[in-house]
Amino acid sequence: xxxxxxxxxxxxxxxxxxxxxxxxxxxxxxxxxxxxxxxxxxxxxxxxxxxxxxxxxxxxxxxxxxxxxxxxxxxxxxxxxxxxxxxxxxxxxxxxxxxxxxxxxxxxxxxxxxxxxxxxxxxxxxxxxxxxxxxxxxxxxxxxxxxxxxxxxxxxxxxxxxxxxxxxxxxxxxxxxxxxxxxxxxxxxxxxxxxxxxxxxxxxxxxxxxxxxxxxxxxxxxxxxxxxxxxxxxxxxxxxxxxxxxxxxxxxxxxxxxxxxxxxxxxxxxxxxxxxxxxxxxxxx
Amino acid sequence: xxxxxxxxxxxxxxxxxxxxxxxxxxxxxxxxxxxxxxxxxxxxxxxxxxxxxxxxxxxxxxxxxxxxxxxxxxxxxxxxxxxxxxxxxxxxxxxxxxxxxxxxxxxxxxxxxxxxxxxxxxxxxxxxxxxxxxxxxxxxxxxxxxxxxxxxxxxxxxxxxxxxxxxxxxxxxxxxxxxxxxxxxxxxxxxxxxxxxxxxxxxxxxxxxxxxxxxxxxxxxxxxxxxxxxxxx
Numbered sequence: 001x002x003x004x005x006x007x008x009x010x011x012x013x014x015x016x017x018x019x020x021x022x023x024x025x026x027x028x029x030x031x032x033x034x035x036x037x038x039x040x041x042x043x044x045x046x047x048x049x050x051x052x053x054x055x056x057x058x059x060x061x062x063x064x065x066x067x068x069x070x071x072x073x074x075x076x077x078x079x080x081x082x083x084x085x086x087x088x089x090x091x092x093x094x095x096x097x098x099x100x101x102x103x104x105x106x107x108x109x110x111x112x113x114x115x116x117x118x119x120x121x122x123x124x125x126x127x128x129x130x131x132x133x134x135x136x137x138x139x140x141x142x143x144x145x146x147x148x149x150x151x152x153x154x155x156x157x158x159x160x161x162x163x164x165x166x167x168x169x170x171x172x173x174x175x176x177x178x179x180x181x182x183x184x185x186x187x188x189x190x191x192x193x194x195x196x197x198x199x200x201x202x203x204x205x206x207x208x209x210x211x212x213x214x215x216x217x218x219x220x221x222x223x224x225x226x227x228x229x230x231x232x233x234x235x236x237x238x239x240x241x242x243x244x245x246x247x248x249x250x251x252x253x254x255x256x257x258x259x260x261x262x263x264x265x266x267x268x269x270x271x272x273x274x275x276x277x278x279x280x281x282x283x284x285x
Numbered sequence: 286x287x288x289x290x291x292x293x294x295x296x297x298x299x300x301x302x303x304x305x306x307x308x309x310x311x312x313x314x315x316x317x318x319x320x321x322x323x324x325x326x327x328x329x330x331x332x333x334x335x336x337x338x339x340x341x342x343x344x345x346x347x348x349x350x351x352x353x354x355x356x357x358x359x360x361x362x363x364x365x366x367x368x369x370x371x372x373x374x375x376x377x378x379x380x381x382x383x384x385x386x387x388x389x390x391x392x393x394x395x396x397x398x399x400x401x402x403x404x405x406x407x408x409x410x411x412x413x414x415x416x417x418x419x420x421x422x423x424x425x426x427x428x429x430x431x432x433x434x435x436x437x438x439x440x441x442x443x444x445x446x447x448x449x450x451x452x453x454x455x456x457x458x459x460x461x462x463x464x465x466x467x468x469x470x471x472x473x474x475x476x477x478x479x480x481x482x483x484x485x486x487x488x489x490x491x492x493x494x495x496x497x498x499x500x501x502x503x504x505x506x507x508x509x510x511x512x513x514x515x516x517x518x
Contacts, residue, residue, distance in 0.1 A: 163469075166478055166479055166481075166482040167481065167482025167483070168482070171482065171483065172483065184389075184469035185469060185475070185478070185479050185482070186467075186469060187467065187478075191467070194375050195375070195469070198374065198375050198378040198379070198386065199378055199386055200374075200386075200388075200389070200469070
């Protein structure tokens with residue numbers, strides 16, 4: 001009896017040691033005088049934070065285990081840019097999952113070199129971290145059937161039914177911007193889209209990224225009227241990591257020139273990026 | 286994307302028992318209440334007519350008709366109501382027949398009526414078949430036709446047995462009408478869901494919805510109890 005207890009304790013202790021070992025081995029580490037880029041090159045790979053659960057940006061494919069999306073592909077291109085096109089991506093890039101709560105902290109404390117995780121640039125966030133140029137402009141838009149008379153939010157009135165999702169900010173926004181239009185609410189985006197397809201309403205409204213996903217799934221439905229709210233996305237860097245941030249901004253401009261950015265953008269969103277993509281982040285502090 | 290705001294009760298200073306979101310939207314609740322009442326009443330009438338018809342087919346003794354009636358009951362009773370209404374609302378429009386594109390309200394009423402009719406049919410059939418066979422024999426030997434015997438002898442006795450389970454079934458119908466919330470049907474549950482989404486008040490919003498449902502179901506329950514006692518004599 002006593003022996004088993006001692007053995008168990010020893011096992012627990014060893015397990016604890018092993019776990020703590022894992023935790024510290026792969027840290028990108030923020031300390032020291034080395035620049036982020038030098039550290040990445042010394043390490044031989046870049047560690048970036050992306051989301052694993054956002055369609056079109058960073059979604060982990062349960063079958064292959066690969067991260068798929070715009071964020072993930074941009075990071076792959078960046079890794080190739082740093083280490084060379086001929087390298088095997090598995091060796092030079094490591095994804096770490098971040099979410100809306102952890103992405104800033106994990107970047108600041110050096111767990112990841114940077115994050116590309118659907119983060120909206122805001123003045124409050126600029127206090128804690130730095131952002132790249134605007135690599136995607138999210139905002140609320142309208143999805144309609146091809147050939148619909150609805151061309152913009154001004155066309156919404158008492159006889160155009162709007163479909164939205166319960167509890168979303170888009171519901172609130174549309175009620176403010178088109179107060180006369182009746183709104184039908186559904187439980188999730190899949191149902192809302194089914195309702196639009198079944199002709200239960202004239203247009204569906206939510207973030208353009210989600211609408212673009214629906215458009216990709218069924219090209220008979222198209223986005224219309226542009227964006228009537230605007231949320232610029234930026235990649236996240238440690239506060240004052242100016243050298244690396246500039247390096248990445250230059251890289252983004254370069255692939256914009258070469259057409260690679262448009263290619264990746266089109267792959268995920270089914271259309272060309274807006275003219276002013278990579279607009280400078282004016283909130284930078 | 287990154288724009289989700291925590292519902293009020295989870296934010297600092299939130300108060301779960303704050304009913305102000307409900308009180309400032311009572312008109313919405315009343316409109317939802319009327320819609321739920323309307324749905325339940327139409328479904329009650331339609332399902333009673335259809336249910337009686339199916340029960341009649343089942344006890345008719347005409348094989349093909351009894352067969353159809355039986356399988357109607359099996360299909361409708363053994364699939365979830367939600368699946369049936371999804372079928373009416375989302376699947377039928379795929380056939381591209383203009384008149385089959387129902388609103389959430391219409392799809393819900395149809396689904397509820399067809400579904401409840403299967404239960405009504407079973408309740409009525411069981412009631413009829415529970416009357417001793419001697420009753421039928423006696424009626425027939427006194428010169429009544431089969432149909433006359435059914436209408437004047439069997440049916441009045443069966444009603445007594447049928448009323449209590451039928452009452453329970455209609456209370457279920459009122460509660461089942463909450464599926465309209467899935468189809469933008471503007472019923473009580475839809476109102477509660479939407480208010481929960483826009484105000485974040487969870488406790489108050491659903492408690493109030495529950496109370497409104499009781500306003501409909503308790504009187505039905507009392508009425509059925511009353512009928513039950515009256516018919517026993």
